[in-house]
Amino acid sequence: MALSKGFSTPTGLQPEPRTPDKRLPTLLVVDDELEITESMADLFRHNYHVVTATSADEALELLRQQDVSVIISDQRMPGKTGSELLAEACLINPDAARIILTGYADLGAVIEAVNEGKIFFYLTKPWSSAELTTVVAKAMEHNSLLRDNRRLVKELRIFNAELEERVKDRTSQLVQQVKMASIGQLAAGVAHEINNPMGFITSNLGTLGKYMHKISEYLGIIEGGGDSASARSRLKIDFVFKDAGQLISESLDGAIRIKNIVTDLKSLSYEDTEGLVRSDVNRCLEIALNIAGNEIGKVANIEKQYGETTEIACHPQQLSQVFINLLNNACQAIEGQGTITVRTWYESGSVYATISDTGSGMPAEIQQRIFEPFFTTKEVGKGIGLGLSISYDIIHKHGGEITVESEIGKGTTFAIRLPGSHVE
Template structure:
């Protein structure tokens, strides 16, 4: 693309000046395709071009000022030429600042500036300089050359056209400078606005981050508070349960003390009564032959037979021993209930100790039997178990929760199976019911504190969570196998040796 053609009107007659002018024309033609595009010139390419233009100006202006100095050209004319040089350098510096501020430059504006400046420089300033240098070389003084070139008006059409072009360049240059300054100001304002926006965005991000951090901290604290409240609720419930069991144990101990004495003498009296009755019947048996030996119409015989029939001696002979036996069984039942209450609560025994798990299960069953006896048949399959190191009262509390839940799972009539056994260093106990089973979604949450599917007033949702916590404190596990329609089986595994050292304190 040829943007600018070299013309004879540009020739000054000074070889070095004309070569440099031609070099600038070639440079403008070289970069014209880049500068004439509608989009701005990127910073890297703009910097490279401005560097080349600055290098050209440095060489060309140095050569011109050297020629003027060697010829002794008039100071006023030299000053005007040097002023034009400085104006060009200032224009390039202004464009450089625009690139630095915005990262790009308007190529068409730069191309227009170069074309206008080169035309003005070659047609006006350098032509006047060349004519003065020619006159001085021909023998004129610098003052005469300046007067003849600068003050003599040329009315030829070419001179008039040149003067018009010079005036047009001055106007265009001034507009270009204003545009460049305005562009620089706009880009500076944009840069400042971008910095303000970036600062605002950073501040907003920081504030947002702080708010998010505060919200996360609040959520974390709220979550910790909820967990703490749940732990307090569980602990409170367990303490209440422990207090209840302690109260049951104390009551059982008191009842045992108060009841055992009367039970003792009632039992003793029943034994004596049985002995007395036996002796009475032996006496009756001894008297019977003597009565039978009397005549049938003897008054004594008639009186004895009448009394015998009235007393229903034969019935009494069968019923009295049975009544005494039932009374003795009842007393034994009372003794067992009191003993099971004491064994269940283990009053005064909150320390780790060796315990019979099967016995604890049986004692707990006896305590809750009233809840089960009208709708559940108990099926036992208990294996031989070694003594387990545990806190018996807590383990019995787990058994009670599972037995009560099993009874509540049976609507009318069903079966509760109790099984136990040993696997390696563990014992296991299973409590299985024939109830309706547990849906999978409920199984996922059944060990969560306060979760319950029971009607209001019949459950707190803490039985299974507390049971799991007790089992975990004993370094054991609790699991459930259940499907809707086939009942549920809860399985507890406890280490025979108990928890490892350091774990007992947590229990």
């Protein structure tokens, strides 16, 4: 054990057989004279993995099999010339740097190939080893630049694809957020719409309770043989009966209003994936008005000009969503008090709906961009610019169109056309 310490194994003392190092760049030498290919192989073997060919066809075969970085070819060879070979090599491996060695007589053809981008470098005979190694080193640099470029372009493509994917994800998150926001707004609107009738129903029931007491007191007096006439006037029994009737009918109206709101809500909460159903555009608009009405009422009076019943195959909840978006925009465009006019009509196979406001209007350059996702002129927190792009998608998915006309200081009209048959 102690003796063998520090000695190399016998095989370690032998010169190792040369095996092509795969990490070295590959240099392909093409010449019909074997002596030349051999001397070049010798010249470059320390820095390159050298492969040789004695004809253009053999060289092309090698190019198909191996990842060659640099090609050196003689110009004059039987069969294809060097410049013809390199022109074909471009198609097999466009990154390989191509060098040609030429006699003075063929220089014209070589320069033409250089001009066409098929050859990078050329050397005229006779050349020195120093010249050749310099040119090959330059060609190598060129090749690695091309490879880097290609790798960067590939990485950039992957990066772009990832980015696109992330933007898609983020957009669908935002679309979801907008939906949630409109659900929040819807909830606030609905709460108000329900609270109001609930308020008077509760108060009416309180009054009716008091009236019940009066009636039972009155009945007690009659049963006890008391003065019914004076009790009737003291307890205002006639008024109680008359008013009770009114309170009951008012409360019933309120209850029906609540029931209608709940029905509207139900029709809005159907899943988007459900198929098309036949629905009335007027009804979709009415639902939108019921929901956004609370906000609208603060800034505008609403004029409704509904045409005849206009039933079409559609996703009614999505159409209501579009109308809510348009009504919200109209509201936000009005400074002080204004008017919002909604109009629907049927004309030659299409149903039309317009929503007009007497708001600020917009200049042409803004009108051109309003349907772009995330285009907004509103301050942070007021709008993210998705309302109209979502509406645009919905209308186009229904096979319809949405257009805008606007005049600064006068107002804006959004017009929707939906294909549909008229139902009497």
